[in-house]
Amino acid sequence: MKKILVANRGEIALRIMRTCKEMNISTVAVFSEADRNAPFVRYADEAVCIGPPPSNQSYLLGDKIIETAQKLQVDGIHPGYGFLSENPVFADQVEKAGLTFIGPKSESMKVMGSKLAAKAAVKKYDIPLVPGTDEAVEDPDEAKKIAKEIGFPILVKASAGGGGKGMRIVHSEKDFEEQLKTAVREAESSFGDGRVFIERYVEGPRHIEIQILSDKDGNHRYLFERDCSIQRRHQKVIEEAPSAVLTEDKRREMGECAVRVAKACDYVGAGTVEFLYDAQDRFYFLEMNTRLQVEHPVTEMITGIDLVREQIEIARGNKISFSQDELEINGHAIEVRVYAEDPTNNFLPDIGKLKTYRAPEGPGIRVDDGFEEGMDIPIYYDPMISKLSVHAGTREEAIGRMIRAIDEYRVSGVTTTLSFCKYAVNHEAFRTGQFDTHFVQNHWSPEKIPAPADGNEAVAALFAALTVKAFKAQTQTAETPNSGTSNWKRNRTRR
Numbered sequence: 336m337k338k339i340l341v342a343n344r345g346e347i348a349l350r351i352m353r354t355c356k357e358m359n360i361s362t363v364a365v366f367s368e369a370d371r372n373a374p375f376v377r378y379a380d381e382a383v384c385i386g387p388p389p390s391n392q393s394y395l396l397g398d399k400i401i402e403t404a405q406k407l408q409v410d411g412i413h414p415g416y417g418f419l420s421e422n423p424v425f426a427d428q429v430e431k432a433g434l435t436f437i438g439p440k441s442e443s444m445k446v447m448g449s450k451l452a453a454k455a456a457v458k459k460y461d462i463p464l465v466p467g468t469d470e471a472v473e474d475p476d477e478a479k480k481i482a483k484e485i486g487f488p489i490l491v492k493a494s495a496g497g498g499g500k501g502m503r504i505v506h507s508e509k510d511f512e513e514q515l516k517t518a519v520r521e522a523e524s525s526f527g528d529g530r531v532f533i534e535r536y537v538e539g540p541r542h543i544e545i546q547i548l549s550d551k552d553g554n555h556r557y558l559f560e561r562d563c564s565i566q567r568r569h570q571k572v573i574e575e576a577p578s579a580v581l582t583e584d585k586r587r588e589m590g591e592c593a594v595r596v597a598k599a600c601d602y603v604g605a606g607t608v609e610f611l612y613d614a615q616d617r618f619y620f621l622e623m624n625t626r627l628q629v630e631h632p633v634t635e636m637i638t639g640i641d642l643v644r645e646q647i648e649i650a651r652g653n654k655i656s657f658s659q660d661e662l663e664i665n666g667h668a669i670e671v672r673v674y675a676e677d678p679t680n681n682f683l684p685d686i687g688k689l690k691t692y693r694a695p696e697g698p699g700i701r702v703d704d705g706f707e708e709g710m711d712i713p714i715y716y717d718p719m720i721s722k723l724s725v726h727a728g729t730r731e732e733a734i735g736r737m738i739r740a741i742d743e744y745r746v747s748g749v750t751t752t753l754s755f756c757k758y759a760v761n762h763e764a765f766r767t768g769q770f771d772t773h774f775v776q777n778h779w780s781p782e783k784i785p786a787p788a789d790g791n792e793a794v795a796a797l798f799a800a801l802t803v804k805a806f807k808a809q810t811q812t813a814e815t816p817n818s819g820t821s822n823w824k825r826n827r828t829r830r
């Protein structure tokens with residue numbers, strides 16, 4: 336494999352190309368008209384515009400992307416995350432065109448894309464599942480009988496669901512039929528697949544996922560866990576590795592379980608097996624994500640493994656580069672996702688021009704971003720502007736490092752979620768590791784963070800900054816350390 340087309344945009348396109356360069360593989364970017372000036376387009380050895388800004392006229396056009404790959408004599412296509420990354424039809428078409436899809440087989444993606452098919456596939460592999468049905472419920476009376484056996488509260492889930500869509504909590508028998516009907520309707524309209532099943536509702540669980548790698552020779556490895564419990568409306572906010580709550584035994588047990596899930600679907604490549612983890616330290620298989628994930632950097636930091644390099648070597652037919660025994664956890668890593676959203680205004684996307692943008696630097700910091708100062712953040716895609724990951728010897732040091740790094744950001748022009756991230760990592764519940772998937776709901780409200788500065792405050796801050804600067808110029812030498820009390824109003828809107 337000498338030339339790879341990256342069928343994605345932004346930070347992940349750049350992240351993939353960086354490893355390609357290190358492997359002496361040349362890169363092709365495909366981009367929409369909205370991304371013409373994006374860093375990933377300039378970074379690539381070749382770049383081709385594939386259409387107008389909307390994803391369904393650019394980044395989702397599988398045929399056009401394959402055509403481009405063939406024209407430029409590409410060997411492999413890396414899909415990144417989102418867009419076409421978990422589309423079994425696309426993976427199949429890539430292979431049929433004589434190119435290598437850097438990811439699992441189409442069939443594995445198809446199985447894991449349906450929760451019911453996934454449950455059926457892992458059935459003979461001794462995988463703990465939440466008590467419930469393993470087939471679509473059809474007869475409401477029959478379903479109610481099962482629900483009563485399981486015990487309320489129960490959860491109705493869409494087989495095709497994702498991100499909490501088509502999910503309904505039912506607290507008592509009298510609401511059951513109504514909620515079942517709603518879930519089926521929602522599943523039908525959202526996914527064109529009305530199949531639903533029921534499970535016992537696990538209250539206050541953690542979301543713990545295991546990174547796995549599988550090669551074409553049937554070797555499998557687990558690269559430990561990421562704790563992604565801190566989410567907001569199924570959007571992850573903080574991810575960390577390792578989890579603050581797993582013992583070594585539990586970690587091995589979950590890792591080996593994740594490997595059995597990979598075997599169950601004949602997996603090849605990098606994948607993530609998601610588990611619910613309850614207050615009694617029991618874990619249950621939820622689903623498998625058949626792609627490289629947004630939060631993969633924290634795993635790379637604690638293991639020292641380049642997951643993209645492993646993906647490419649596996650796609651070439653090479654073996655995984657390390658044994659399970661060679662892997663160990665080194666320190667602690669935390670990632671926060673920085674969005675162009677206003678946390679004081681219901682996380683409304685705040686797109687516009689990134690007037691100022693300076694990312695943190697220094698020991699143990701990794702920033703994955705795809706924008707530069709002066710760029711417009713397009714309205715057409717996910718408003719994530721940056722992933723900030725830190726690595727340190729201990730969890731406590733990593734938290735300190737994260738807060739230091741958040742404070743180093745200089746952003747103006749758009750409102751970001753940095754203030755919200757800082758509030759979360761600084762919170763007692765996060766510091767002590769005592770949190771679950773309801774953290775945001777339980778601990779956060781807009782009043783928890785200072786209100787964005789209005790225009791007058793910004794002018795006052797600027798005036799103060801200039802005054803202090805003039806004063807410092809008179810009294811300090813170049814070696815004098817910064818007092819630490821910057822006059823920047825950090826991470827706030829100033830248009």
Ligand code: MV4
Nearest residue numbers: 465490498499534535536537538542566621772
């Ligand atoms: C659950 C659950 C409780 N009990 N299943 C949410 C999205 C989908 N991936 C699975 N989800 C859940 N399934 C049972 N039987 C709670 C959730 C859930 C959740 C899971 C992971 C991370 C965040 C979550 C937030 C709310 C609900």
